[in-house]
Amino acid sequence: MNSKVVDIIPENPDQRCINLAVDELRNGGIICYPTDTVYGLGASIKNKRAIEQISRIKRIANRKLLSFICKDLKDISCYAHVSNQAYKIMRRCLPGPYTFILPATSETPKRLSQKRRTVGIRIPDNILCRLLVDQLGTPILSTSVPAGPDEILNDPYEIERRIGENLDLILNGGILVSEPSTVVDLTNHEPVIIREGAGDPALIY
DSSP: OOOOEEEOOTTSOOHHHHHHHHHHHHTTOOEEEEOSSSEEEEOBTTOHHHHHHHHHHHTOOTTSOOEEEOSSHHHHHHHBOOOHHHHHHHHHHOSSSEEEEEEBOTTSOGGGSOTTOEEEEEOOSOHHHHHHHHHHTSOEEOEEOOOOTTOOOOOHHHHHHHHGGGOSEEEEOOOOOOOOOEEEEOSSSSOEEEEOOSSOGGGTO
């Protein structure tokens, strides 16, 4: 079996690798890629089949909240309702290792929001992620690679060994020594940190 792992430098990604990944995403494929935190599974948010496949890979219900990457703050407003307070917080934190939960707009596919119509959105401090979104022309799913309850898969070749049969491409940015993003709920008047991770909680308040 040919390896699906393609080497890439996240800080200075080769355009050929970007094109390869974007082609896979555009054709409904699933990729694994390095973010500013951990390796993520990615698919176009426009592709229902790919998103359902990622839910199966992670063994989660289709209605579980999945976050996705937007290009910039302006892009976020297409998919989420952003209050003035939420905007100020996100402007301090983004791009960075945070996932913000916001009220979803009608532009967000229903399969990516919970029953109460919320959405998780990221803008990683990672040029590779932003180039993928920019050149695909639509946000991409951003959910961590499944592992044990106390385990983070940070080696692309280990990811290939465990779930490579379910992936179309793995972008190898090296072994990542990090932790998941800090998750912040901005659906109410006061921000609530749901999970403390790589982001500095002090920037939220």
